[in-house]
Amino acid sequence: MELTVLLIFAGTLFAAAITPGPGVAALLARIFGHGMRGTPMFVIGMVFGDLFWFTLAILGLAAIATSYAMVFVALKWVGAAYLLYVAWGMWNSKGFNPAQSDDVAVKPSSRTAALLAGLSMNLSNPKVVIFYMALMPNIVPMEKINMLAYWELVATMAGVLFVVFGIYAYLAASAKKLISSQKAFQRLNKGSSMVMVGVAATMVTR
Secondary structure, three states, X not given: OOHHHHHHHHHHHHHHHHOOOHHHHHHHHHHHHHOOOXXXXXXXXXXXXXXXXXXXXXXXXXXXXXXXHHHHHHHHHHHHXXXXXXXXXXXXXXXXXXXXXXXXXXXHHHHHHHHHHHHHXXXXXXXXXXXXHHHHHHOOOHHHOOHHHHHHHHHHHHXXXXXXXXXXXXHHHHHHHOOOOHHHHHHHHHHHHHHHHHHHHHHHHO
16 A cells, blocks of 8 residues: 555544544543553454454445444444443442552453453444545545555554554543542542443434
C-alpha cells in the first residue's frame, strides 16, 4: 500500500478516534471507577472490535452487514446491557481505595471480562461502524488491497488506536491521582456510572 494512503488513513482514523464517543466515554468511566486494572485488556478488546469492522469492510461485506441489520441491533442491546450492569456495580461501589495500588494482579476471569467488554463496546459502537463501512472505502482504494496491504493497514490501525486510547488512559489515570478522599472516589464512581448509563442510552437510540 502506498505510504500516502497509509498516512491519510492514519490521520483520518486518528481524528475520528480522538473525538470523544461511546468508546472513549466507557474507557474513561472504567478507569475512574476501577483504576488501570484490566484497562489494557479492555483496550485490546476495543481494538479487536475495530479490526472486525475493518476486515468486514475490506472483504466488501458492508452490504451483507446492512442486510442483517438485526444482528447489529442485537449487538447494540447486548453492549448497552453490559454497560448498565457495570454502571449498577459502580453506583453501589464503596469507592476505590487510594492506598490500593493499580498494579494488583488481575484475575484471568477479570482479564477475559475486560477483553469481552471492550470487544462488545466497539462491535456495537455506531461511530466505529460508520467509519469503516462508510468513510474508509472513500479513503482507501479497496480494489488495490492484497494480503500485504491488508496487514499494513491493520498495523496502522492498531498503532493509531493504541496511541489514542493510551492518551486518554494516561489523562484519566493522572486526573484520578489528584483525588485522595474516599468520599471523592465514591462521588466519582457515581458520576462514572451515570456516564455509563448515558453511553448505553446513546447506543440504543442511534
